[in-house]
Amino acid sequence: MYTATLLTSPEARNLEAALVENLRNAWGGGEAVWLSPDEAAEFSLGAMPDNRWDVWADLQGLGVDLVVQKTAGRVKQMLLADMDSTMIQQECIDELADEAGVGERVKDITARAMNGELDFEGALRERVGLMKGLDAGVIEKVLATRITLMPGGRELLATMRGAGAYAALVSGGFTAFTAKVAAELGFDENRANTLNIAEGQLDGTVGEPILGREAKVAALEEISARLGLEHADVMAVGDGANDLGMLGLAGAGVALHAKPSVAAECEIRINHGDLSALLFIQGYARSEFKQA
Incomplete structure (x- = not known):
């Protein structure tokens, strides 16, 4: 059996009952179940x-x-x-680069790397090198003034962890950011790269080895094995080319507002919903969402 889930942006809430019924009838599906009025619905399919x-x-x-x-x-x-x-709704390295006065140059490299046009590790070294000499105190400033959580994230973590799931944040970004985001959202662990600092300033280098595409795959394999889980038990979510390995290996790989070249390689593509979509596709109704 299969399940078809239709969902829309929580702000728009423009999922019409007629659309759901028309698709259900066309596909010979079971009775529609509304997970959230005007926002998310599902029905069963035989094929x-x-x-x-x-x-x-x-x-x-x-x-x-x-x-x-x-x-x-x-x-x-x-x-x-x-x-x-x-x-989160930003790219941390781009926000740091803005503070360093090299924002546009770094944003261009970031976009190309996330789209798979550049080698991730080389692109990261180049971008970090452009910020050599930046006061390390700027990290806290960026965290406090520029970083905002992706909508639905608190509910996603609270609901999945409330149901006994384990949560790991694995980023090609930096530990200074993942530590705070992981603590705020309730992740069980976090992995990321380290910005090297000397005499209170970024020294233009990043700790080696760099956590990129293969390291994210390794994290999925290592953590699931440690917990006694199969890859099929894992939901992975990301948006960039360096996420494709873990998205392909996980039982459910979700391309969230992803670059077109990334989304094209994923079976689950969320372009309109927020992180709460990851609960809807597991069959949770909004009334079942837990609050952090």
């Missing part, structure tokens, strides 16, 4: 529809996300999440 991606493309123009997945095992026991532009 994967042949025209799933054609329908998905049509719904994108209406501001609606569509996910079709196997019903069995869709409730996951582990969350593995990227941080930048996933659990």
Whole structure:
């Protein structure tokens, strides 16, 4: 059996009952279950529809996300999440670069790296090098004034952990940021890169080895093995090319507001919903969401 989930932005809440019923009838699905009025609904299917991606493309123009997945095992026991532009709304390195006066140059490199056009490790070294001499105190300033959490993140962590799931934040960004974000959201652990500091200033280098695509895959393998879980028990979420390895290995790999080249390689693509979408696709109703 399969489950089709339709959802929209919590702000827009423009999921129409007629649209859900029309698709359910066209696909011969079971009775629609509303997980949140005007926001998210699901119905069962006996087989994967042949025209799933054609329908998905049509719904994108209406501001609606569509996910079709196997019903069995869709409730996951582990969350593995990227941080930048996933659990938070910014790219930390871009915010630091703005403070260093090299924002536009770094943002261009970041965008190309996340789209898979540049080698991640080399791009990170280059960007960090451009910030050599920046006062290390700026990190706290950026955390306090520039970083905002992605909507739905608190509920995602509280609900999954409340159901017994383990949560790990694994970022190609920096430990100075992941430590704070992980503590604020309630992650069980976090992994990231280290900005090297000398005499109170960034020295233009990053700790080696760099945590990139392969390190995120390794984190999924290591943590799931430690917990006695299968890869199928894991939900991974990210938006960049360096996330593709873990997204492909996880039982549910979610491309959240991802670069087109990244989304194209993922079975679960959320372009309109926020992090609460990761609960809807597991079958949680909004009334079941836990608050941090």
